[in-house]
């Protein structure tokens with residue numbers, strides 16, 4: 001392996017740190033590398049062409065009061081494949097907050113588990129206000145640029161997807177009504193459009209917008225909601241965009257005291273807003289479903305009179321309201337997939353009758369699913385989901401779900417080995433939905449090393465076709481994407 005160290009950044013984290021999200025699977029790294037001629041066990045497929053990107057939440061400084069992994073700074077990992085070879089790069093996203101804290105040598109913003117008045121900085125971001133816009137939640141690629149997003153609504157930070165060179169903030173000439181962009185904007189590969197939603201703390205509306213293939217804002221709509229809501233994900237079909245108003249939202253009494261605590265309203269239905277992609281607020285169709293909170297959706301498509309939506313139903317959404325099994329570092333119980341009891345679920349919205357039908361599609365806990373991106377907004381058969389580690393937010397397995405056959409295939413990682421959200425990369429000239437590869441970054445804590453695994457998407461439980469060494473063990477994180485070279 002050939003490695004060039006690009007930069008190492010300041011950190012004041014203690015050597016004997018014992019925070020569960022700054023050690024083990026979540027041990028942060030503060031050095032940026034470029035690496036090529038990577039050591040490989042097995043063989044990198046010659047027909048794998050494109051870039052796999054992952055965003056990781058990286059602790060840099062000790063918090064003002066309390067650290068939460070969702071506020072770690074964005075470090076993006078990029079591995080680019082072509083001609084049977086791969087090269088790797090990792091970079092911090094140079095957000096305004098990251099740069100200011102590097103200059104100060106300490107944390108300046110209050111964490112999401114703190115009262116906003118703890119912040120030292122004079123201004124902040126996010127739907128709850130006074131946060132650091134960490135840009136550390138998702139990474140997608142639109143118009144040849146990687147965009148890093150933040151789940152509490154922040155700017156979209158642009159990078160070159162291969163070199164991770166900083167390209168500053170994407171504004172598209174607008175300020176999104178001052179709201180930033182929520183966690184998961186979506187790219188429709190069939191039209192080149194980017195769909196997004198956004199919200200402010202006390203908004204009664206959710207903002208919904210479309211950026212066209214030329215990078216221009218073509219639609220922006222104020223969608224009237226039942227009250228201030230903070231949905232995490234969205235979906236789309238050929239003609240419809242699907243937003244949701246979850247049954248879990250900020251507790252009114254806590255909000256009055258300046259805190260942000262979620263309460264599950266078990267008698268309040270989950271509501272879905274279906275809006276024509278370029279429609280108006282008057283054209284929104286509302287559908288009601290069983291109460292829950294949705295973290296992630298898988299995909300949606302049209303089927304006659306119905307819109308079909310796949311995602312994850314939390315059978316224990318109340319866990320987001322609190323709960324702790326670690327008195328020294330409380331409040332993390334909600335982060336485990338097992339704790340929220342998330343299972344794959346299908347909703348069907350009948351546009352003729354206005355009725356919703358819904359049913360689980362799996363009895364097994366999983367979340368963070370990916371599909372073959374060529375099927376986004378179109379009918380899909382397969383999803384590739386992450387399996388969670390009991391008691392913490394980390395992934396130790398992959399599940400391939402055949403929704404037509406109702407079968408599941410599992411790859412379990414060895415103890416102490418953690419996987420990432422695993423996107424599907426279609427093989428060059430692929431001929432079937434699962435004709436391609438799954439990619440996952442692997443953090444092997446016992447052996448203190450990281451690899452990128454390439455798996456056959458048609459039979460991932462057979463294990464990796466290639467294990468590619470990385471320069472340093474990387475941290476766990478949340479979201480990732482596959483960007484074909486085209």
Ligand SMILES: [Fe+2]
Nearest residue numbers: 183232296479
């Ligand atoms: Fe997410």
